[in-house]
Amino acid sequence: MTDAATGIRKRAISCLAVLGTTLSETSLVALNSELVKRLEAKCKPELTRTYIQAATALSRSVGYRFGRYLQACVPLLIKFCTEASESDDELRENCLQALEAFVVKCPREVETSVAEITKVNEKYSATYMHFKF
Secondary structure, three states, rough: OOOOOHHHHHHHHHHHHHHHOOHHHHHHHHHHHHHHHHHOOOOOHHHHHHHHHHHHHHHHHHHHHHHHHHHHHHHHHHHHHHOOOOHHHHHHHHHHHHHHHHHHOOHHHHHHEEEEEHHHHHHOHHHHHOOOO
């Protein structure tokens, strides 16, 4: 997932998502722990976006099994979203998509963060702003 080529990183994310459905609990723990560690590390913006996309894809594919990592992921994604430069709409959009996937696929596990996620969505989501009455 650290390759310079965007296409290769996207294919790697797709492969991880597909493999995630068949991973044992031990392997899934190792994969998710590594992903959280990489999200926490300071890295290039394109790699941060890649790791966010990987978290999104994994949560969509493994569902509730991703739930135990939400306590680490949600605050990081909210931080990335709120601290992104005004020109980095792609990072914000990736964060919002990930948060949406967490709410849809891990509703019980993310329940304590829904209010905070909603605030971020209201502030940054173009869709929300478009339909706001």
